[in-house]
Amino acid sequence: MTDPQSSPLILALPKGRILKALRPVLEHTGFEPAPDCLDESSRRLRFPTSQPSLDVVRVRSFDVATFVAYGGADIGVCGADVLMEFDYPDLYAPLDLGIGGCRISVARLKGGGEVMPEGRSRLRVATKYPAIARRYFASRAVNAEIVHLHGAMELAPALDMADVIVDLVDTGSTLRANGLEEVDVIAQVTSRLIVNRVALKTRPEEINGLIEQFRLALPQLAQSGEKVS
Numbered sequence: 254m255t256d257p258q259s260s261p262l263i264l265a266l267p268k269g270r271i272l273k274a275l276r277p278v279l280e281h282t283g284f285e286p287a288p289d290c291l292d293e294s295s296r297r298l299r300f301p302t303s304q305p306s307l308d309v310v311r312v313r314s315f316d317v318a319t320f321v322a323y324g325g326a327d328i329g330v331c332g333a334d335v336l337m338e339f340d341y342p343d344l345y346a347p348l349d350l351g352i353g354g355c356r357i358s359v360a361r362l363k364g365g366g367e368v369m370p371e372g373r374s375r376l377r378v379a380t381k382y383p384a385i386a387r388r389y390f391a392s393r394a395v396n397a398e399i400v401h402l403h404g405a406m407e408l409a410p411a412l413d414m415a416d417v418i419v420d421l422v423d424t425g426s427t428l429r430a431n432g433l434e435e436v437d438v439i440a441q442v443t444s445r446l447i448v449n450r451v452a453l454k455t456r457p458e459e460i461n462g463l464i465e466q467f468r469l470a471l472p473q474l475a476q477s478g479e480k481v482s
Contacts, residue, residue, distance in 0.1 A: 265329035267314035281470035379409035407431035
């Protein structure tokens with residue numbers, strides 16, 4: 254039987270926008286992933302690093318929390334939106350990396366009147382965040398009927414699939430291009446370093462050392478003047 258202590262720690266990184274924002278952070282952590290780790294065209298999913306005790310896996314941003322919660326990875330980076338949606342009890346988020354800033358918002362067709370007409374207690378909502386949407390509208394005594402989509406939410410109101418959408422918004426240009434407007438911000442979102450609680454108990458020195466590498470990278474990055482977004 255392989256001793257878990259002798260196997261490399263696994264760091265789960267998200268594909269896409271957050272991975273690009275992570276590049277300057279990783280450059281200041283003291284470990285360097287294999288060159289093709291940051292190349293979105295690479296077919297590999299697991300990569301060695303310059304630190305022999307650490308490997309990186311690259312997965313969909315929405316899956317990072319699941320990989321860490323179920324022990325496929327020991328530590329990871331994901332948006333606060335994913336943590337809010339899944340709310341895994343096995344995750345600990347010790348560090349806000351301050352990158353990938355955006356927001357979860359409610360949007361509707363521009364000039365579409367009241368979001369919640371008086372006397373109406375049910376609303377059809379297109380989103381990839383069913384748990385967040387239900388909690389948000391329940392707090393306003395509104396029953397949200399969820400239309401669960403994984404993309405192209407902006408089409409739903411114009412095609413009469415939904416009254417509003419709940420989605421991640423950065424600049425808002427996609428909303429505007431599709432005739433939508435923000436009507437409320439549910440939460441501001443940045444990327445967090447997350448840790449599997451069991452891994453933290455069984456390999457505390459290694460995990461805490463890795464957390465510290467990320468923690469120290471942030472002020473170094475600020476001093477260097479590199480842009481983190």
